[in-house]
Amino acid sequence: MPRYAITERAGRFVAGHTNTGVGTVLTLTGKQAEHELRLGTLVSVDLPKPETIPQVANEVPKARTQPRARKAATAPVYAAPSADAAPE
Numbered sequence: 021m022p023r024y025a026i027t028e029r030a031g032r033f034v035a036g037h038t039n040t041g042v043g044t045v046l047t048l049t050g051k052q053a054e055h056e057l058r059l060g061t062l063v064s065v066d067l068p069k070p071e072t073i074p075q076v077a078n079e080v081p082k083a084r085t086q087p088r089a090r091k092a093a094t095a096p097v098y099a100a101p102s103a104d105a106a107p108e
Contacts, residue, residue: 021047021048021049022047022048022049022050022053022064022065022066023045023046023047023048023064023065023066024045024046024047024048024053024056024057024062024063024064024065025043025044025045025046025062025063025065026039026040026041026042026043026044026045026046026061026062027042027060027061027062027063028042029059029060029061030042030056030061030062031061034046034056034061034062035048035052035053035055035056035062036052045065046062048062
């Protein structure tokens, strides 16, 4: 299972465990550590080495050449009554 170290941002409890100090290593599942990683109270100790990370080509998403067409207004348009119109 992956290992995670407690950071200085952690409170009394981290992922259901009592915080025993900064740098303490916990063995947790990814699901158990997910929320604490988002909060920054845990950091992964088992980071892959840079040479094992697959390199993705420097691909920049292509920009749209034409803007998307807007949908036509579907609400009916009513003419406002004019002041000259006499009530019937």
